[in-house]
Amino acid sequence: AQRVTQPEKLLSVFKGAPVELKCNYSYSGSPELFWYVQYSRQRLQLLLRHISRESIKGFTADLNKGETSFHLKKPFAQEEDSAMYYCALTGSGNTGKLIFGQGTTLQVKP
Amino acid sequence: DGGITQSPKYLFRKEGQNVTLSCEQNLNHDAMYWYRQDPGQGLRLIYYSQIVNDFQKGDIAEGYSVSREKKESFPLTVTSAQKNPTAFYLCASSGDRRGVPGELFFGEGSRLTVL
Numbered sequence: 001a002q003r004v005t006q007p008e009k010l011l012s013v014f015k016g017a018p019v020e021l022k023c024n025y026s027y028s029g030s031p032e033l034f035w036y037v038q039y040s041r042q043r044l045q046l047l048l049r050h051i052s053r054e055s056i057k058g059f060t061a062d063l064n065k066g067e068t069s070f071h072l073k074k075p076f077a078q079e080e081d082s083a084m085y086y087c088a089l090t091g092s093g094n095t096g097k098l099i100f101g102q103g104t105t106l107q108v109k110p
Numbered sequence: 111d112g113g114i115t116q117s118p119k120y121l122f123r124k125e126g127q128n129v130t131l132s133c134e135q136n137l138n139h140d141a142m143y144w145y146r147q148d149p150g151q152g153l154r155l156i157y158y159s160q161i162v163n164d165f166q167k168g169d170i171a172e173g174y175s176v177s178r179e180k181k182e183s184f185p186l187t188v189t190s191a192q193k194n195p196t197a198f199y200l201c202a203s204s205g206d207r208r209g210v211p212g213e214l215f216f217g218e219g220s221r222l223t224v225l
Contacts, residue, residue, distance in 0.1 A: 009150065036214075044153075044200065044216040086152060097143070097168075098214060100153040 002027050004087050004101035012107040013077050021072040021104050023061075023087030031089040033063055033070040034098065038084040047072075047085070057081070077108045113137065116201050116217035123188075123195070123224050131186045131220045133201035140205040142184035143214065146170060147198040159184055160205075188222060196224045 003026040013019055025031060035047040048056045050063040050070060061072045070087060087101040114135045123129045135142065141160045145153040155168030159178040173192025178184055184203075188195045198221050202214040 004152075006152075043218055044202075044214075046213045049213075097155065097158055098153075099155070100145075102150060102152040 002089065002091075002099050004089055004099055006085075006087055006101035006104045008104045009102070010105045010107065012109065014109050015079055016076050019072075019074045019077045019081070019106065019108075021085050021087075021106065023070045023072065023101060025068050025070065025087070025089050027068075027089060027091065029091050031091060033061070034088045034090075035059070035061055035070075035072050036086040036088055036100075038086070040083070044086070077106075079108045079110060082106055082108045114201055114203055114215055114217040116199075116220050119218065119220060121220060121222050123222060125224055126190045128187055128189050129195075129222065131188070131199055131201075131222070133184045133186065133217060134182055135184075135203045135215070136182060137203055137215060138181075139203035139215070140181070141203060142178070143202045143204075144168075144174070144176065144184070144186045145200045145202065147200055147219070153200065156186065156199075195222055197222060 005024045007022055033050040036044050037047040038044045059074045061070050063070050084103050084105050086103045088098040090098050117132045143158040144156040147153050154170050156174050157165055157168050157176040159165035162181050165176050165178050173189055175187045198219050200219045201217045204214045
């Protein structure tokens with residue numbers, strides 16, 4: 001079955017500390033993985049996707065097929081990073097229908 | 111201002127009543143989606159439509175119905191058959207060729223409360 005698991009409901013760190021939001025997935029084919037973010041009083045929006053291999057707002061995520069993981073990392077957290085983060089996947093060729101994880105709230109304390 | 115507009119933002123319903131949530135987009139996207147967001151459960155797909163006059167059930171379609179008569183519009187009806195309808199509903203669209211594949215554009219959501 002296709003599934004995305006985010007084991008942490010809440011992750012609380014101090015400003016300047018490293019951040020790692022965990023995401024594990026279950027998929028039988030070749031998935032495409034994404035991270036979406038929802039800041040307070042804003043719409044859910046795409047943060048980054050693994051195919052692009054990009055760094056957005058200092059965040060990076062590497063797809064590890066062996067461990068079926070797509071953890072989101074940032075070396076130095078900022079207060080403005082506080083938000084709800086969702087990991088999501090879709091099968092290759094079907095890039096619209098996304099399966100989301102349960103979400104992790106990141107709280108960056110001053 | 112381009113984007114996705116959901117209405118109403120807040121809706122109260124008595125048990126046994128059907129209610130329709132509106133979703134309109136002016137992004138010229140082919141695909142549209144309805145998700146339900148519950149605390150601790152993330153987003154779950156209710157229905158999706160990849161083209162006008164066609165739609166498919168998602169993971170939790172029971173008790174819901176949709177239509178896609180126009181490209182811009184994808185209304186969701188929460189019927190009295192839905193056992194636990196109180197939730198936050200998110201509409202999304204995707205598919206503009208200039209966009210990033212897999213990038214969904216979301217509305218602000220509609221919060222439905224059943225009294």
